[in-house]
Amino acid sequence: MTALVREFSALGPYQQAHTLTYAGSVGADGFCLSLRLDMEGRPARSETAVAAVDALRGRQLVRFLYENSIPIQTWKDVLDELLCAADDVVTENGRTK
Numbered sequence: 001m002t003a004l005v006r007e008f009s010a011l012g013p014y015q016q017a018h019t020l021t022y023a024g025s026v027g028a029d030g031f032c033l034s035l036r037l038d039m040e041g042r043p044a045r046s047e048t049a050v051a052a053v054d055a056l057r058g059r060q061l062v063r064f065l066y067e068n069s070i071p072i073q074t075w076k077d078v079l080d081e082l083l084c085a086a087d088d089v090v091t092e093n094g095r096t097k
């Protein structure tokens with residue numbers, strides 16, 4: 001399992017202290033990604049599995065989400081955009097672009 005933890009400090013009225021944990025592992029349904037938000041003792045977790053992603057690419061996706069501090073509210077949208085923009089999108093005739 002790949003897990004990266006990003007901690008954010010309290011910044012007065014601008015930001016509450018919180019922790020984001022980005023994780024991924026190979027599972028039966030493909031590469032499983034999860035994001036956990038811990039804020040004020042109330043954890044929130046979101047998960048998804050991506051069938052067409054191998055372990056290396058999955059770890060790269062986890063690192064991208066972590067390095068860009070993608071929040072739990074939008075991470076699945078960002079993931080969808082990343083996967084659609086990838087070079088290995090399969091066309092109708094089965095060849096890659």
